[in-house]
Amino acid sequence: MEEKKLYRAVIFDFDGTIADSMPFLQSIGVDIMMKHFGVSKEDATEKYVSTTGLPYEHQIKMNFPDSPRNEAAIEEFEKLKIERIFEQELFPDAERTVRKLNKMGFDVFVSSSTFQPTIEEYFSRKGILDLFKAIIGYRPGFEKGADHFNHISSGYEIPLDEMVFVGDSLKDYERSRGFCDFIAVKGMFDSERFHEAGHKGRTISQLSEIQEIIDYFE
Numbered sequence: 649m650e651e652k653k654l655y656r657a658v659i660f661d662f663d664g665t666i667a668d669s670m671p672f673l674q675s676i677g678v679d680i681m682m683k684h685f686g687v688s689k690e691d692a693t694e695k696y697v698s699t700t701g702l703p704y705e706h707q708i709k710m711n712f713p714d715s716p717r718n719e720a721a722i723e724e725f726e727k728l729k730i731e732r733i734f735e736q737e738l739f740p741d742a743e744r745t746v747r748k749l750n751k752m753g754f755d756v757f758v759s760s761s762t763f764q765p766t767i768e769e770y771f772s773r774k775g776i777l778d779l780f781k782a783i784i785g786y787r788p789g790f791e792k793g794a795d796h797f798n799h800i801s802s803g804y805e806i807p808l809d810e811m812v813f814v815g816d817s818l819k820d821y822e823r824s825r826g827f828c829d830f831i832a833v834k835g836m837f838d839s840e841r842f843h844e845a846g847h848k849g850r851t852i853s854q855l856s857e858i859q860e861i862i863d864y865f866e
């Protein structure tokens with residue numbers, strides 16, 4: 649059995665990690681690419697999945713550089729997202745796991761490519777906003793990855809090597825590299841894909857597995 653790793657803070661990605669929102673987001677994200685850029689469903693799906701974890705704004709701009717359709721596509725995505733994001737369920741063990749981590753002593757954060765007010769509203773409606781030390785969302789120039797980790801480290805006095813980031817996308821892993829440890833959550837990508845991307849740490853299927861593999865660093 650591997651030794652438990654010690655941290656002070658656990659940072660969760662939001663979409664696909666805490667909230668079971670990826671089927672919904674992928675569906676609207678792919679439809680919008682097909683509608684605005686005339687690509688096939690297969691092509692749109694590949695473009696969406698290869699950039700998932702980034703703000704949709706970036707997913708569009710990376711896949712369709714300089715297209716005059718970009719602003720309309722991004723705007724439509726954000727409109728459709730806000731209409732139905734609050735209907736998306738938490739993963740079954742998300743609340744239980746975050747409560748348990750709080751009890752163990754961890755500061756629990758969210759770092760996401762979704763806007764901060766959207767996540768706060770979502771958690772308020774589920775009655776769990778108070779379980780999080782802070783919600784760090786996307787705004788232009790302030791992204792999941794370096795910006796968010798440095799913000800948490802300096803704002804809450806938590807050294808980077810005492811925090812672990814939990815996420816479901818390859819981009820989450822890439823963005824944590826060189827900053828903090830990463831725990832991969834299987835879903836959109838399996839263990840093999842994370843390994844191929846260079847991830848050497850743990851891969852879990854259920855959030856509740858986290859409490860078995862980490863401990864609070866006194």
Ligand SMILES: [Mg+2]
Nearest residue numbers: 661663664816
């Ligand atoms: Mg995610």
